[in-house]
Amino acid sequence: MSQLEELLAVWLPRQRWFSGKGIPIRQVRIESRYTLVSAGPGGPDLNMLVIQAGQRGLSSRYQVLLGSRPPRSLPPNLARTAIGVCQVAGGRPRVVYDAAHDPQLTALLLERFTTQETTGRRGRVRFRTLPGTTITACGPGRLLTGEQSNTSLVYGRDYVLKTFRRLWPGHNPDLELNMALSGSPYVARPCGWIEADLSGHRAPTTLALLQTFVPDATDGWVLATENVRTLLEGAEADFSEEAARLGRTTAEVHSSLARALPTDVLSPSAAAELADAMVERLAMASAEVPELAEHAPRVMEAYADFARVDEPLPIQRIHGDYHLGQVIRPESGWVLLDFEGEPTVPVRERQRLSSPLRDVAGMLRSFDYAAGYLLVGQDEDPELSWAARSWARRNRDAFCRGYADGGGADPEKHLTVLRAFEFDKAVYEVLYEARNRPNWLRVPLESIATAASGVTAGSGTTAAGAPRVPG
Template sequence: MLISQPMTSDTAWRDSHSDPQFWAMLAQTLLPPYVNTCRWFAGKARPQTGFSVKTVHTLALSDGDIAYLLILEAAYADGRPEKYLLPISFLTDHTTHTLSFQPASVPEKARISDDITIGKETGMLIDAIYDDRFRAVLFTAIYQNQTMPQTDGTLTFHRGKGLDEGDEQLPSRVLPVDSSNSAMTFGDKYFLKLYRKLFQETNPEVDMVAFLTDESSFDHIPAFGGSIIWQGNDRPDITLGMVQRMVPNDKDSWMQTGDYLNDFLYAVPQRLFAIREDVFDKVELLGRRTGEMHCALYKPSKPNAPTDPAFEPEPFTDEYREFMINRLEDLLERRYALLIDNYTKLDLQAQRLAWVFMEAKEMIDTFIADFRTRPLSSQRIRIHGDYHLGQVLATENDFVIIDFEGEPESSIAERKIKHSPLKDVAGMIRSYHYAVSAKLFNSVETDELNPDHLQRVSDRWFYLIRDTFLDAYLDVFGAPHPLFKNNSEINFLLLIYLLEKAVYELGYEISYRPSWVKIPLKGIIDVVREIEKIRLSDGEVTPHVPMLQTGLLQTKRE
């Protein structure tokens, strides 16, 4: 939405970087209504107290004009302010003849102002990603490993191994996708992601993709082409953007799995249990690729080749255990309260599962307490952190793993914490469980079938797929491997992460999809069943801690 009144400034555009009054006026008038229409701005629902331009970076364009990279701060009535990246460009009659596009072709959502006078020229102020001169400057700077000193720090452009020789100048375009970041392509060969919301340290995705590309032979990711880093003298570096190779793909693995499940779904009403052999082949392949990714991320230091400390494997320290225990206990406390408040809104099957979950509270508490003291010799590494079927692209005969930013709701520091790679494995296992459950319980083909029968059929498919994935994954490492001491530790740690993931999912489903609550609840009950087996095998059944109340789940079979 554009404001009606025009804005004017006596300072010429190329001199505006040193005019604080100009940026203050822009932040008070034009930017608030514009930014609040942008998909990438996350503060729309928060009471805002104002915007301010904290830093102005200058980029020289190829025709002698300039663009600015603004570091914009949004302040709120409650909570901390947020910083965003906003590149801006000024299009005038003087510059139009040098452009390979016409200002009229700039989409409405890119226009900050159609009528603004800066210095002695009147023109259009736009988000600079829609100016091909700006896009060209970013890509060329990355290709050439340029550094650009600024008033506040330095813009450093790093080139990665993923850029080919001879690709310095390529045609570019903005992808018409609204998301939390901005996406541009170059030659339909490279993908540049400009991060809009900024954090006071490097983005974990850039760290991970650069490490896997430059320090390993794992090539099942879009290769790292480069990054844009804002370096300061007295603060951590801040990531502004990243280039990767584009990957031709048919769909993500969530969609592919849904396609495979259609055949299974159509057979269920006929009381046929059918899984095509190529489904197992795909699951095995993804298990292997996941294991290979984690092997690539496991790189301990050698005497003459130290590893970056950010990627050095670490043991299960007391500090890490306390972090995980506090996270789990907090999640559980809030989920128990949510279930109690919403119990009557659940269907009968979900109510039974919820009751068993709440009755197992003491057993879960004992299991978590065991995590605090149980001897563990397995190791922790950097992991994907938000691993599920939607993060894997299905190519013609293989897979490509994408989106290494980590859990969206976690802080940047939390996303860089090292975990057992089994945390990623747990995420994928939960994703397979969601795939089959969502398909069977939300399809017209199964509307008339008994929910308990559907649950048993769903379980059979899921357990086969889970075991196929996990076996293929572990085969990659061989035994023994420093990441996994033995099967006992593998089973114990996998349950910790499966419990964390399913309890996390439960909160979302209660709040937004009550009809899906049974999916994470069933995942939790599966974990509790395995916890019970560990208690029995350890010979540590505490009398005052009741066993799992499985009788509550038993129903009459058809």
């Protein structure tokens, strides 16, 4: 490996968006390098790198926005973002750092949209804008913090640029679906995107998506957990009206996607194949998390019930990774974000049609998470647990009612399907928490344990037939 590649091999595992945590990096290779901004020998440069990270025989692509400056010219506020000192493109040694933190470079990055320049041999990096859209440069980008699998920069009150870190060949679903929903009041309007031709692939790959910024909006997860906190502190708290409105909004977005993009039905044989895939995920998770294995037989029963569903199941393009952290609440109503699906899954798989009830299941799981989040790390308190369960029950029910009222499939009439999707999502959560946030593992495990215990209707069952619990 080159000196820069060696530095990146140490830096990558520390990044929130790196999906291969816990697995040793065997090799880092810079596949492509594009100079987006060059300010001369004494100024900052901005390079877009496509790198290959090899781990256990598998290789994953990532995008790195790499800033570089002469060693003594790095501003103090960027010192903590430094990756190291090395020669860049055969020149003199320079400090290389994460350019997403550099106001000067992020401002210049947005300016590239105003000219729609291309970079590299035969224009292999292209800045695109939607027809009729004019981009106005408005200063530096403010880096959004938090647990994100990508990197987002907010420009004033005008734009947000989301840079996709894990790269898969082809158009990112976030671009596709936002384009299909353009003009909807329930999404941020797309303005443009950055694309590149990756080595060995004919179709362009989406590097970043530029959208209008929705000001004065609050994250759905923040709203929900603050509401739970108020309740657990003994005060009055009701989120059900917001949950119902979110359900209606979700149904309307699903309807818009069904009108704009292809639809189909999932045949009984295809449903059986989908159930087999759920079983495989359960087996993998049970092998890695032994606490899950004792509940596997009951989960398998839910999957078997799903496999026996004999009526065609409508399928279409869906959000794919739907939860409270993917919605925001401005004054006008709920707005949905991040339609890319699960970033660790290849784009082709994320583009497949699926039941909109999978999105419903994801949001129901998120209400359980919001209820259980504040109980993590605390001693068991029956009263607090009961209050959290009650909160989750009310808001899950409200969301399902709103979804049906908004024209979506009534969850109460598709309990077998929804139950299987909820279990499948919870199994995924078990693996995620075990690998990334072990202290949160109790949240999905308690959900599965309670659901698998066979609690009957009237004693706390969900709309999907699984008990409403904090996690």
